[in-house]
Amino acid sequence: MTSIKPSQIAPRYLEQLGHKGGAFLIGKGPDGTCNAMTIGWGSIGYAWNEDTLTVLVRQTRFTKPLIDASGVFTVSVPLDQDLKAALSLCGTKSGRDMDKFAAAGLTLHPGQSVDCPIIEQCALHFECQVVLTQEMEPGRLAQDHERYYADHDYHTMYTGKITACYLLD
């Protein structure tokens, strides 16, 4: 396990998000239920004197109430690992219907700073404590609004302070 500065790994994270299949966003509910969903959008930054990670979660997602209840999340990021099939499964199936980790052959490992697991098969991990929860207001996206929100399933934006950022060797 090698700690790394979030800013230094930002290029790999942003490339993976936007152009290489995305990353896994993981939540854990109070009853121990865990779920992962695939994210392709998000940001990395610095605010309130903390390194931050912002993820977008649609209201209907099974992961949303898990994050709302716990106030924490993790993001596990494949770098050179070929996890396209698992990313595809976690982006198209719901945790309401199956254990996605088992179905995708993904192994959980406890987080080191938050009570939420990471996915062992990935190289890069962010652990986050939610500091700001913002629901997107209807009609606010200035372009392509209908393309992304025709069904009114808006995103909630969770900004977490990064409590740990590391590479699994």
Place this chain on the structure above:
Amino acid sequence: MTSIKPSQIAPRYLEQLGHKGGAFLIGKGPDGTCNAMTIGWGSIGYAWNEDTLTVLVRQTRFTKPLIDASGVFTVSVPLDQDLKAALSLCGTKSGRDMDKFAAAGLTLHPGQSVDCPIIEQCALHFECQVVLTQEMEPGRLAQDHERYYADHDYHTMYTGKITACYLLD
């Protein structure tokens, strides 16, 4: 002028924001009024299939109505340039009271993709078109709320799609 991928320059941007004095956020109003303010918080990301930059602007700032009216902004970032005095001035004085560019010895140069200038003395530039404007809701910051918002001067978060990102040689 050398175009660069936003993800590739993210480490330099985030380091400058968080730990090296910040960057200049520039707005231009419909009457041609330009102003710059210093930002130390923000993020860089990928959303709605665009490279994005998010900046935080408090409601009372003179730059806010300029961005609201034009729907564009630029961020000029010192990398190895020593602009600490100019950053300090633009972070503590208001454009309502002075021409901050003249006072700080900063030279404007037209943006290449938006009708908003950049600051020539900086090496790195982002030009952005606002796609999402979100006012922070009172009480939403989960920690240190009183520290940052005791006066209720909340931030508006402007997320722009990056229409140009380049280094000035």
